[in-house]
């Protein structure tokens with residue numbers, strides 16, 4: 001019913017006007033209908049506009065968007081026009097029943113190709129079509145075919161039910177310059193304003209480079225199917241159609257690296273051959289993992305080493321700051337030094353003094369005179385001890401001078417002790433025993 005309604009208003013020819021004459025005009029302009037640039041125009045824009053009035057205009061991409069699986073139903077329009085560039089033209093052949101000749105052309109938008117079979121009276125009329133021309137085809141039929149690999153469709157034009165209009169010459173039509181494995185030129189149509197190579201060969205080159213890189217890193221490519229270790233690739237048309245240009249068929253990817261078939265077998269159930277090997281062979285160790293472990297260990301070692309070095313540096317920095325640019329010293333030496341500096345008098349000095357004078361400082365004095373005396377003495381001794389520490393290398397004169405001083409000191413001490421024993425009657429005599437007194441730590445003082 002609907003089909004009948006559509007067919008009722010169907011036309012079988014373009015109305016170009018009574019006085020139509022084809023042009024041969026050199027141009028450099030974009031064709032409104034095909035969206036492609038022309039170098040020559042055969043029909044003026046005005047004539048075209050009139051001819052296409054009330055018709056559904058479709059470029060190649062629209063054809064694939066409209067005629068879709070599984071039905072591949074013809075566009076439901078009374079009149080529709082398909083625009084494209086003729087990119088291939090087959091040899092003339094005889095139909096199987098030998099009653100007619102036919103040829104096939106491919107209409108392209110530089111990305112997709114749709115095959116148009118021209119036969120019957122249409123062949124007689126249009127067999128002279130030229131590759132590279134932009135054409136408009138009126139109401140082509142949709143021919144659905146079924147092969148082992150699936151369903152597809154071609155357009156066809158037979159007898160007088162269609163019409164082809166040659167609009168002009170494509171400016172940017174060219175062929176891919178890649179040489180195929182068999183030595184022939186690729187021949188895939190390309191838009192020379194954008195590229196000299198077809199998408200397939202551009203992608204092939206990218207894949208080749210990418211797979212090389214992946215091989216180096218020991219990984220496998222995505223789950224692409226393989227056959228006897230040979231990679232397969234699928235090239236599909238928009239909308240998943242399998243028509244034209246060998247789209248949708250698995251073809252051998254000659255550029256892909258070949259893999260060991262046995263290893264590939266495991267990929268049916270495992271993410272990669274290593275995983276399957278590891279599953280079946282408990283002694284198997286993935287070389288990639290071993291390598292990773294090695295790298296990880298090296299990294300850990302490196303970090304530990306660095307940490308040690310940093311600790312050393314921190315110690316060095318601290319000691320330098322705290323010790324006011326003194327030489328770097330060990331912790332042991334540092335502690336010993338600390339102890340010594342906390343003691344007012346060195347052991348050697350106290351040996352000579354015969355007792356620990358600082359002790360008196362912390363004792364409650366019974367006698368003011370004695371206290372003053374002892375403080376004065378302590379100060380004197382302290383000065384002396386400081387002087388001694390500073391002059392590590394004493395001259396002979398200095399040594400003699402010191403000996404004299406010590407002698408005086410001892411004499412003074414004797415006198416002082418005598419006085420002391422008088423003022424403190426009950427106090428027992430202190431034994432001349434050297435004693436280390438820590439000025440800073442108070443807990444030791446209590447136990448004394």
Ligand SMILES: [Zn+2]
Nearest residue numbers: 176186198201
């Ligand atoms: Zn190519």
